Amino acid sequence: MTTFGDREIWESWGAQELCFQGCRACHALQHPPGRLCSSCHGSEFDGVAVSGKAALLAWSVVHRAPSPDFADQVPYTVGVVELAEGPLVEVRLLAGKPGSEKVGWKCGIAVEVTLGYVNGRSVPVARPLQVTTISTGTDTELL
Amino acid sequence: MTKVAILGAGEASRVPHPSRTAIDLAVEASIDAVREADIDFGQIDGVVTGYSLAEQHLDFSADLAESLGLEPQWSQTISRSGATGASVVVDAALAVAGGACTTALAVWADNRTSKPPSNITSLLAAQLSEFETASGPLIATQYALIARAYMARWGATAEDLASVSVQFRRHAALNVHAKHRAPITVDDVLASPMASSPLHLLECALVTDYGGAVVVTRENLVAQDSGAVRLLGFGEALSHQSILRNPALFLSGRTAAHQASSRAFDMAGMSPGDIEMAQIYDCFTITVLMLLEDLGFADRGRAAERMRGGYFDRDGSLPTNTNGGMLSNAAGGILHVTEAVRQMRGTAGEHQLKERPHTALVHGNGGILGAQTTLLLGQQ
Numbered sequence: 370m371t372t373f374g375d376r377e378i379w380e381s382w383g384a385q386e387l388c389f390q391g392c393r394a395c396h397a398l399q400h401p402p403g404r405l406c407s408s409c410h411g412s413e414f415d416g417v418a419v420s421g422k423a424a425l426l427a428w429s430v431v432h433r434a435p436s437p438d439f440a441d442q443v444p445y446t447v448g449v450v451e452l453a454e455g456p457l458v459e460v461r462l463l464a465g466k467p468g469s470e471k472v473g474w475k476c477g478i479a480v481e482v483t484l485g486y487v488n489g490r491s492v493p494v495a496r497p498l499q500v501t502t503i504s505t506g507t508d509t510e511l512l
Numbered sequence: 513m514t515k516v517a518i519l520g521a522g523e524a525s526r527v528p529h530p531s532r533t534a535i536d537l538a539v540e541a542s543i544d545a546v547r548e549a550d551i552d553f554g555q556i557d558g559v560v561t562g563y564s565l566a567e568q569h570l571d572f573s574a575d576l577a578e579s580l581g582l583e584p585q586w587s588q589t590i591s592r593s594g595a596t597g598a599s600v601v602v603d604a605a606l607a608v609a610g611g612a613c614t615t616a617l618a619v620w621a622d623n624r625t626s627k628p629p630s631n632i633t634s635l636l637a638a639q640l641s642e643f644e645t646a647s648g649p650l651i652a653t654q655y656a657l658i659a660r661a662y663m664a665r666w667g668a669t670a671e672d673l674a675s676v677s678v679q680f681r682r683h684a685a686l687n688v689h690a691k692h693r694a695p696i697t698v699d700d701v702l703a704s705p706m707a708s709s710p711l712h713l714l715e716c717a718l719v720t721d722y723g724g725a726v727v728v729t730r731e732n733l734v735a736q737d738s739g740a741v742r743l744l745g746f747g748e749a750l751s752h753q754s755i756l757r758n759p760a761l762f763l764s765g766r767t768a769a770h771q772a773s774s775r776a777f778d779m780a781g782m783s784p785g786d787i788e789m790a791q792i793y794d795c796f797t798i799t800v801l802m803l804l805e806d807l808g809f810a811d812r813g814r815a816a817e818r819m820r821g822g823y824f825d826r827d828g829s830l831p832t833n834t835n836g837g838m839l840s841n842a843a844g845g846i847l848h849v850t851e852a853v854r855q856m857r858g859t860a861g862e863h864q865l866k867e868r869p870h871t872a873l874v875h876g877n878g879g880i881l882g883a884q885t886t887l888l889l890g891q892q
Contacts, residue, residue: 375642401643401754426762427664429656430709431648435637439648447649447708449657449755449762457756461647476664492646 684836747775
């Protein structure tokens with residue numbers, strides 16, 4: 370049986386622990402979580418804390434709210450990051466530390482994934498490790 | 513496998529009316545298809561339909577069959593998100609070839625404009641996991657993220673993506689049924705409001721009513737001069753539900769359309785070079801560029817170059833989405849099927865190609881590039 374699934378992940382995130390579903394048999398991490406391991410079809414899982422080190426694979430500025438909950442937040446930036454430990458995670462992208470007003474997002478840059486609040490819920494967020502040089506290339510955009 | 517053929521295709525008109533139901537649209541398309549097939553309704557002993565988002569039906573095929581006065585020996589309703597339009601044809605073919613029935617109606621219809629569900633955005637977003645929706649993406653955002661990675665990897669530009677909308681609008685101009693027919697330029701696309709960067713509103717499929725149907729039967733029952741279109745091959749594949757489970761979308765830009773189409777080409781003993789016309793599921797501009805490459809119609813990262821050079825124009829090497837597609841004509845992946853059949857039978861009307869194609873590829877895409885269905889059609 371699943372021992373660390375959807376509910377346990379949300380609980381860990383709520384407790385400010387960035388954990389993902391790890392297969393007890395083959396140690397692969399998978400996200401979103403499943404009932405069986407996609408690598409070995411094992412059925413027992415543990416919560417595995419990750420480092421937060423990740424690479425930004427892609428990002429998009431959302432201009433239209435998907436539901437009224439997000440209406441007062443647009444535009445905001447959503448990204449997909451690849452954790453150093455393997456899994457891909459969808460995150461809210463945040464600008465760098467206070468004081469760095471503008472960030473140019475670029476595919477491939479290093480980001481740090483932590484937990485932050487969106488609509489009152491603790492979810493993964495990511496910030497660039499360093500402020501990226503802003504260019505006018507096709508894959509950057511001002512936040 | 514027993515060979516199967518498509519006798520005719522039908523489409524419902526798409527003038528919205530508040531009292532119009534999804535069943536109305538399905539009935540209208542079915543009657544049109546049976547008329548074009550030149551058979552009697554009494555010959556229909558199988559019905560397969562897609563799902564409706566606008567209306568609740570426990571079994572859409574049962575409601576349609578009863579409306580048409582049919583008591584089929586085989587029926588089912590399938591749900592394969594956007595790929596449903598192509599997949600109802602696969603299921604009808606399997607039922608006919610397997611002997612479950614002899615002549616099947618394959619139908620997909622929905623009244624998304626006439627009676628839009630108030631919560632259609634959340635209905636569509638339900639295909640995303642909570643781990644994705646928590647950060648606030650639209651369905652368009654999921655495609656936009658894949659577009660962003662594609663652009664970074666291949667150096668594709670916003671203009672490259674926009675060229676898809678411009679090309680299909682050129683085709684819609686000749687289609688009297690298309691929702692949008694006025695020509696647009698790359699600048700028009702880029703000046704339209706951003707939905708989720710880098711995708712603009714003019715790069716997103718229309719939301720419209722739609723209804724399409726085809727009649728599928730055993731090829732050995734088809735008269736020589738019927739103009740029937742043969743189903744030469746098909747293939748399906750499902751790689752993921754969540755884009756987070758398929759890193760290839762971001763890293764190599766490959767989708768399971770490659771596997772689906774390879775299976776279809778193997779079954780037919782054909783290759784992409786044998787295809788004279790394509791109808792490709794075009795929910796967003798990026799979808800078309802990636803699928804064209806996966807299907808073998810352009811090298812990796814080069815589909816836009818061919819798009820801009822007129823390769824996919826109705827007068828080009830491989831006429832594609834000749835009715836204007838979902839970007840300019842109407843929603844609903846079933847219309848890619850009906851358009852292909854009609855072009856091959858020479859019944860497409862004002863936008864009929866000058867040379868009737870002898871072979872065609874139809875490709876359906878569902879979810880966020882997860883469910884893939886390829887059909888290969890041929891005619892003497």
